[in-house]
Amino acid sequence: MNADASGDWKRWHENREETVSAPYGPLALVGSHWIEDHPDGRLPAVPGSWAVDGDGVRLTATAADGLALDGEPFAGEIRLAADREPSARVTFGDRRLVVLVREGVWGVRDYDPAAATRRAFRGIDATPYDPRWSVPGRFTRYGGDPRSVRVGTADGVERALVLAGELGFTVAGRELTLQVAEQADGRLWAVFADTTSGGSSFRFRFLYSAAPAADGSTTVDFNRAQLPQCAFADHFICPFPPPGNTLDLAVEAGERKLG
Numbered sequence: 536m537n538a539d540a541s542g543d544w545k546r547w548h549e550n551r552e553e554t555v556s557a558p559y560g561p562l563a564l565v566g567s568h569w570i571e572d573h574p575d576g577r578l579p580a581v582p583g584s585w586a587v588d589g590d591g592v593r594l595t596a597t598a599a600d601g602l603a604l605d606g607e608p609f610a611g612e613i614r615l616a617a618d619r620e621p622s623a624r625v626t627f628g629d630r631r632l633v634v635l636v637r638e639g640v641w642g643v644r645d646y647d648p649a650a651a652t653r654r655a656f657r658g659i660d661a662t663p664y665d666p667r668w669s670v671p672g673r674f675t676r677y678g679g680d681p682r683s684v685r686v687g688t689a690d691g692v693e694r695a696l697v698l699a700g701e702l703g704f705t706v707a708g709r710e711l712t713l714q715v716a717e718q719a720d721g722r723l724w725a726v727f728a729d730t731t732s733g734g735s736s737f738r739f740r741f742l743y744s745a746a747p748a749a750d751g752s753t754t755v756d757f758n759r760a761q762l763p764q765c766a767f768a769d770h771f772i773c774p775f776p777p778p779g780n781t782l783d784l785a786v787e788a789g790e791r792k793l794g
Contacts, residue, residue: 537666544664544758551761551790556656558648559621559631561767565652566645567690578643582627587641591616592634594625602627621646637772638694644770652768658794664758668788672704672755674715674723674747681717686726687775689765696726696774702744704755707784713742714777721746723753726763726776729786736791737766739776760789767793 555561568578568585570592576584582600586593591614596602598610603626615634618624623631623646633644677700685693699717702725703710713725723744732738740760747753763773 540666540669541664547759548659548661548790552659555659555767556653558629558653559646560653561764561771562653562656563621563646563648563650564644564764564768564770565647565650567642567770567772568645569640569642571640581632581643581645583625585643588614592641592643602632620644650768656793659762659790660792660794661790662758662788665788668706668757668786670704670706670755672702672744672753674700674702674744674751674753676700676751684777686777689763689769689771689773689775692772694772694774696777698777699723702753702755706755706757709784711782711784712779713782714779715744723747725780726774727760727780727782727786728776729782729784731785731787731791732781736786737762739763739773740786740789742789757786757788760786762790762792 566579568581570585570587576586578585583594583596583602593612593614595612596609602609604613605624615624617636618633620633620635621631623633625632629648631646633646635642635644681697681699683695683697686696688694697716698714700715701712702715702723703712713727715723715725718724725742726739727742728739741763742760744753744755764771765773
């Protein structure tokens, strides 16, 4: 085994555990509230009155609500744009109230460092590094525009998943492909399942690969397959694997489930 690769993986795994258990990491999410579901403007356990206002959200609050805006006590009315999660302009004590929008639907996420899920965290079960699960891959972009497919999500709603192309690779003697999205930084992202999903692993996982070279080459490393955010809190809306991304083999690598 390559000691450097194994050491890099160990550091990656430790960083993952630190990231998800951070004060405002995924384990701290205690609520996701879609404003259109609350026409009276009152979100569960969240002070103030919240309403959609065109391409933003209007918050109305009194001093008694105890909210702060940019670190200062807030009373009055303000129009808010989407935040860069998990940062938030509006806070309630130690809680962060993150404004978000998904397919034109506005909502507020509530992050609480005192969340029971964060206190109960005992690590992420992950398979130790195995070089057999890190293989060359080749990205082939779809002809024309990216493809938008509707997939189920963790909250029971179908949403669009925009796919850029196909990632081909050979692992465990099998030639396989995954349909992948392309992130803003060029990295490839796959939502996949395999024969361990729902058993010895979470029901699906995420896999990120480095931005491909000009010839489409990259590395497919299942050692760094990771749990989706909805494995840490029920209030995320992670997409399920698109058609073709359920692999007919056991991917016994990477993150498997919560410890």
